[in-house]
Amino acid sequence: MTGRRGLGGRWVRRRPLRTRLALAASAAVALVALGVCAAAFGIISYQMSRQLNLNLAQSATQFSQQTRDWGPTAGETTCRYPASPCLQIVPAAPDRDPRRPYALPVTDATRAVASGRHAAYYSTYTVAGHPVRVYTTHHPGKGLALQVALRSDTVDRGVQQAAGALLTVGAGGVLLAAALGYWVSRTGLAPVARLTATAERIAATRDARHRIELPAGPPAREDEVTRLAASFNIMLGELEQSVTAQRRLVADASHELRTPLTALRTNAELLARADRLTDAQRDRATAALGRQLREVTTLVNDLIELARDEEPQPLVEQVRPAALLDHAVGAAREHWPEITFTLGVDPAATGVTLPGVPARLTRLLSNLLDNAAKFSPPGGPVDTELTVTSGELQLTVRDHGPGIAPADLPHVFDRFYRAEAARALPGSGLGLAMARQIARAHGAELTAERAAGGGALFRLRMPAGAP
Numbered sequence: 001m002t003g004r005r006g007l008g009g010r011w012v013r014r015r016p017l018r019t020r021l022a023l024a025a026s027a028a029v030a031l032v033a034l035g036v037c038a039a040a041f042g043i044i045s046y047q048m049s050r051q052l053n054l055n056l057a058q059s060a061t062q063f064s065q066q067t068r069d070w071g072p073t074a075g076e077t078t079c080r081y082p083a084s085p086c087l088q089i090v091p092a093a094p095d096r097d098p099r100r101p102y103a104l105p106v107t108d109a110t111r112a113v114a115s116g117r118h119a120a121y122y123s124t125y126t127v128a129g130h131p132v133r134v135y136t137t138h139h140p141g142k143g144l145a146l147q148v149a150l151r152s153d154t155v156d157r158g159v160q161q162a163a164g165a166l167l168t169v170g171a172g173g174v175l176l177a178a179a180l181g182y183w184v185s186r187t188g189l190a191p192v193a194r195l196t197a198t199a200e201r202i203a204a205t206r207d208a209r210h211r212i213e214l215p216a217g218p219p220a221r222e223d224e225v226t227r228l229a230a231s232f233n234i235m236l237g238e239l240e241q242s243v244t245a246q247r248r249l250v251a252d253a254s255h256e257l258r259t260p261l262t263a264l265r266t267n268a269e270l271l272a273r274a275d276r277l278t279d280a281q282r283d284r285a286t287a288a289l290g291r292q293l294r295e296v297t298t299l300v301n302d303l304i305e306l307a308r309d310e311e312p313q314p315l316v317e318q319v320r321p322a323a324l325l326d327h328a329v330g331a332a333r334e335h336w337p338e339i340t341f342t343l344g345v346d347p348a349a350t351g352v353t354l355p356g357v358p359a360r361l362t363r364l365l366s367n368l369l370d371n372a373a374k375f376s377p378p379g380g381p382v383d384t385e386l387t388v389t390s391g392e393l394q395l396t397v398r399d400h401g402p403g404i405a406p407a408d409l410p411h412v413f414d415r416f417y418r419a420e421a422a423r424a425l426p427g428s429g430l431g432l433a434m435a436r437q438i439a440r441a442h443g444a445e446l447t448a449e450r451a452a453g454g455g456a457l458f459r460l461r462m463p464a465g466a467p
Contacts, residue, residue, distance in 0.1 A: 021189065025181030033173030037166040044162045048155045053122055056135035059085040060148040068140045072096050075103025085150050090114055092143040104147050110136055114145035131156060191229045208240040260296045264289065318353045319361060321393060325386055328365035336373040339382055346387040354462060356442045364438040367431040368397045368458050375401035375456065395460040404448060404456045412448045
């Protein structure tokens with residue numbers, strides 16, 4: 001039995017979801033239909049038998065009044081073929097039996113009813129080849145029992161006809177259940193089928209622009225499958241944006257790498273003919289080659305860093321932002337000697353520690369300082385300030401350059417985006433994008449705005465208890 005059940009279970013599990021749902025719905029409805037038919041058959045059979053017993057009891061009451069003065073009486077000939085109620089009167093003592101044989105069976109229970117030692121009862125016999133129902137009760141005469149019989153084959157035929165009708169109805173109910181189960185599975189799983197078809201189409205074409213058609217109607221009336229399809233559409237939208245951003249990143253990186261690689265090839269070819277160059281020309285070509293190699297290396301490293309969306313957890317440790325800012329400002333002063341960097345640290349922020357990756361946070365601060373120095377006029381100041389406000393650590397970096405144009409402000413942190421005023425300046429356009437990515441990985445928020453009085457202001461906010 002266990003092996004058969006296992007085979008049946010495996011067969012069901014191997015069927016498609018639509019088939020399994022149709023089978024489950026059909027089985028549930030079929031069980032209900034068969035249960036209702038079985039209950040109806042039991043009720044009909046019970047009621048017909050009960051009605052036959054009531055008829056016998058009423059006939060016995062009438063015959064008792066009519067035969068009050070009768071003695072022992074054998075059943076009439078009609079009792080051998082009972083088409084209507086017939087009776088016979090049986091004495092308690094066999095020596096009082098009439099000469100003619102009884103038409104209905106007489107047992108010890110019948111004699112006991114006649115003597116008052118047994119209660120009235122119903123019994124079923126076959127008389128002259130026909131089924132009969134017999135009711136035996138006490139007769140008003142002394143020491144007598146009254147037996148009343150009715151043919152029960154009409155009841156049996158009625159029960160059989162009801163059984164046939166109920167079987168027909170049950171079979172029709174099973175077929176209807178199968179049809180309804182198939183319709184329910186087909187209708188209920190239609191969004192799933194569309195979802196599957198869309199997923200297969202995307203897998204075949206690698207085009208994430210496809211969407212699942214959703215039924216029209218208010219969101220409050222959406223069912224679970226419709227919400228699943230809507231969620232899948234949202235996921236496809238995110239996937240499309242991710243693929244678009246990836247393609248844009250590759251295109252922008254290719255565009256940014258084309259110029260330095262061309263310059264590298266030109267200088268390499270020039271140095272290959274070093275015997276034709278003067279010492280000054282060779283030195284200039286060598287210096288340009290080294291500078292371009294550093295630019296390409298920096299650009300590639302930035303691309304690798306941007307491709308990583310989160311910080312490596314094994315490198316996270318408790319860091320002091322005040323110390324990191326002091327170190328970053330010192331390095332910026334050495335790298336930009338013509339720029340004046342000012343540093344203001346709130347005493348309450350000096351001892352604050354936060355979980356983070358020191359090297360990554362240092363890179364964030366360096367990118368902000370380098371960006372501010374790049375847009376500041378020679379000798380101009382770059383102001384940095386670290387404060388603690390309402391449990392929030394806040395760092396501001398401000399330059400006194402031309403500021404950010406309103407049209408450029410929404411795109412400041414986009415990869416490879418360079419404002420028109422910055423296209424002549426060195427850089428790849430990845431510094432601020434990397435800074436925002438590092439900030440988000442540390443649970444911080446980095447924003448840009450136009451500073452009052454001119455210049456750009458970058459604001460970094462990080463909760464003091466950020467995980």
